[in-house]
Amino acid sequence: MLTNRFSTSDLPVRDRFTWWRDITVSTLIPTVLASDHADDFHATAEVLDLGGGQVTTMTYLPVTCVRTPKLIRQSDPDYYQLSLTVRGDMGLSQARRHTAFRAGDLMLYDSSQPFEGWASCDGGAVVHVVAQFPKAVVPLPRRLVDRLVATRITADHGFADLLARLLRQVSTSPEHYGTDDVDHVLTVLLDLLAATVAHRLDQVGTLNRENRQHAASLRVRAFIQHHLGDPRLTPGQVAAAHHMSLRSLQRLFADLGTTPAAYIRRQRLEGARRDLVAPAFVARPIHVVAAHWGFSHPAHFTRAFRAAYGVTPREYRETAAGGVVSERRA
Template structure:
């Protein structure tokens, strides 16, 4: 993400106007007010994902209102999905008010008046916002309207996947290549469409390709969370997502993958990472393997050697105590 604004770089008297200006440019023009008795602090980092933009923000107590007059003057025609990561905030639109806490999601639209406010006391709140052109979401506007300014919990399912995706983007200070951004933008559109369809109880309203991509990502996240369970099988994964094992295999085949082989690769990759971690140097090799769902030492050793061309103990010795280890063998 690129840092666009940091109030620490400015004298106190000019911070509020500067923040108002940057928010109008990166989001949509609003009427803006703050508690002048509190030293205003704010920061904003942004990254573009093709036609989408994701911003991570920190800000003091404020109120922001988008009025009909401002909409008539300029409307970028965006939906915004808002994730609170610290503190609380209220969002009002379409005669509804959502009280948002940490890990709550909510949707609002630049084409309709809204009112958002937060009281952070003398501290700050943080959030991540993804702006999506209205034309990109494959759901009718009149159906999405039903979800504006409603809390969309993100503790499980697709909501948790959207929240995790936005949090990772907000935390990542690196710079994405343009091709990476466009691909991640498509993933985010699919995830948000699946989230909205879930809350509308109308999954059939989302085109099949979007549903399949969102389900595939949700299943991968489920597997990551359960890699340490040695009895994790394709049948278990399919049952947890209310699909048939055959359909699960088809989802992975669409990406040129085998379910079981992919799980094994992810387990071995995590074992390899931990074996090279000095902080885990005192942990037995078999304990690291068991931690990632590979409880049989002999099976783990053979699989590791097939994957990386070296025994796990030798790999650990070379990475922690000298030498150069590359995939396929030692040099």
């Protein structure tokens, strides 16, 4: 994934705030910035190119910003911006709404409407992640999305939680995504945003079937990932937890080319395989690693591991440091 990094650290102190203001104009949207720390400003930005959009992680000292009608007339990309507050407090006034946001909250704002914003952090720098994309690519009517502009979206459950997790994952581990993943990441982000908006407004019927299926698949897979350590986890329990029939769950996974049981087994094996060679777990007994990932019987774990990777867990642990062990293909 194409990444551009910017930092004030290599600039003369007197030039830093002006330079940062120019960076935010070129990478985000034009605003008027001000800061009580302008004389000794510190900031960094990392911009990830998603083709039809971008994700920017910013760390900076407290600021205020204003997007005026004049700036909108001069330049308006017709974007939505979705912000995840990671550290500090933020506020936004737009569309006659005035809202404060805390760490962990999501907020949505509109490049085509004037706004005023502020960001602060007691004794340190603000950190937030901003996803930016054209309004036209959001798979929901604009009138619905606009109802959540400048409102606090708590990201502690449901689709908002998945959306916040995706932003954190992409921003902290961009090296996990290659050039071929760019379009897929943007699609998942937009589907999760649409699902979040639709559920917050009780307008799930506005999602098309493909959006609903994709969002349901993401939610189910996140649930499975969270419960892999429970050896009692079964496809039936997953279906019941999401108020769907077992047949509906099977259809979701058929679209992924697998079955619910096979997906659970594969995720457990992949988690165990990573832990077997992780430096932090080098002294952890193999049966403990297996139990952590939901394998209650060591012999069964050994058989499943050998079937998947062609070697036993012990052989994998002993040889992985000296070479790559390939996954066995059926």
